[in-house]
Amino acid sequence: MKIFVINAGSSSLKYQLIDMETEKVMAKGLCERIGIEGSKLTHKNPGKGTETEIEKPMKNHTDAIKMVLDALTDSDYGVISSLSEISAVGHRVVHGGETFSKSTLISGEVKKAIEDCSEFAPLHNPANLIGINAIEQAMGKDIPQVAVFDTAFHQTMPKEAFMYGLPYEYYEKDKIRRYGFHGTSHRFVSGEAAKFLGKPIEELNIITVHLGNGSSVAAVKGGKCIDTSMGFTPLAGMLMGTRCGCIDPAIIPVLMNKYNLSADEISDIMNKKSGVAGISGVSSDFRDLDKAAAEGNERARLALDMFMYQTKAYIASYAAALGGVDAIVFTAGVGENSPEVREGAVKGMEFMGIKMDTEKNKIRGTVDISAADSKTKILVIPTNEELMIAKDTAELVK
Ligand code: ADP
Numbered sequence: 001m002k003i004f005v006i007n008a009g010s011s012s013l014k015y016q017l018i019d020m021e022t023e024k025v026m027a028k029g030l031c032e033r034i035g036i037e038g039s040k041l042t043h044k045n046p047g048k049g050t051e052t053e054i055e056k057p058m059k060n061h062t063d064a065i066k067m068v069l070d071a072l073t074d075s076d077y078g079v080i081s082s083l084s085e086i087s088a089v090g091h092r093v094v095h096g097g098e099t100f101s102k103s104t105l106i107s108g109e110v111k112k113a114i115e116d117c118s119e120f121a122p123l124h125n126p127a128n129l130i131g132i133n134a135i136e137q138a139m140g141k142d143i144p145q146v147a148v149f150d151t152a153f154h155q156t157m158p159k160e161a162f163m164y165g166l167p168y169e170y171y172e173k174d175k176i177r178r179y180g181f182h183g184t185s186h187r188f189v190s191g192e193a194a195k196f197l198g199k200p201i202e203e204l205n206i207i208t209v210h211l212g213n214g215s216s217v218a219a220v221k222g223g224k225c226i227d228t229s230m231g232f233t234p235l236a237g238m239l240m241g242t243r244c245g246c247i248d249p250a251i252i253p254v255l256m257n258k259y260n261l262s263a264d265e266i267s268d269i270m271n272k273k274s275g276v277a278g279i280s281g282v283s284s285d286f287r288d289l290d291k292a293a294a295e296g297n298e299r300a301r302l303a304l305d306m307f308m309y310q311t312k313a314y315i316a317s318y319a320a321a322l323g324g325v326d327a328i329v330f331t332a333g334v335g336e337n338s339p340e341v342r343e344g345a346v347k348g349m350e351f352m353g354i355k356m357d358t359e360k361n362k363i364r365g366t367v368d369i370s371a372a373d374s375k376t377k378i379l380v381i382p383t384n385e386e387l388m389i390a391k392d393t394a395e396l397v398k
Pocket of ligand 1: 285333338
């Protein structure tokens, strides 16, 4: 069975074609600048080791998807001879609100519900819907499509974890609450951790630490999420590449009044000009920060220290929420690649039974980086949201 996975953004579209028998990626790529001048498709064929760049105008997502489908069936760099080889299409959908607690086969009703959730993710859900409609147009209405939500895994949080201390009617009327994001990644790596430990996930308390451009931590008890650091939007939690994370909410009206900022302007500052980029003044990329800090840049050092400190604070608080922790799992760009951040995020936690082997931590790709006498396993597990989406899709169309 071959599953086509799509992650549609407002002006970009990422895709993978996955062979479910081998779980291998047959083709993958990215459409950039959709609807803007200079549209480009980069298509990779890992089997042949080729990368093809096609620069051609893409007016909209339908154009982009048509180009991708042409690339998949191209006699030169394609990987299938006909679109009929694709059994189903899985879509990453950012927000499923309180409606979706698992992945779902897409119907007219489901599309309407995804649209209803757009108010929570105004940049993402509409793009995801366009992706779904574009597939219908290009491949016909009969191709099964599945929506896999970033928020779904976190729907098991208890009310005391997901409510905010605002007047209750804002929850009732406006559904203002913590939703959490990166759910597909937290679910994938917690499952992989259980496999690695050789224990049923139902018996494990796991803290998953997804550190990338966006970062979040989740507390997973018996395979179910009981708390997570992102909130009503992906702005909450620890500071991130360019996002401020949780701050005293009273700072917002103070800055708005003092600098005469609109809601959009303050939102832009908190989302795009803050985080480790805003603190360091150097970059949102952790490789640049590492380099600058090593060269003595104090603000880059501070940004890294804040990032590690805030990550540690989440790990400690979730250890308490879980009542003990069997494994901490680091994943995503920074979590998989930065030994320094991993070390800083668990430093000084030996009193809690969390002890890293700092030598193992330096070896790239090592899975278990805990010291032999650590009560808690510390693991590094690469995330694979596309594979998780493909697996859910395959399961639902079986
Ligand atoms: P996204 O949230 O966009 O999916 P990723 O999970 O790809 O992000 O993570 C991107 C981040 O990973 C970037 O900030 C980048 O600096 C960081 N990263 C990648 N490689 C390394 C590395 N070798 N050392 C430190 N950070 C790294």
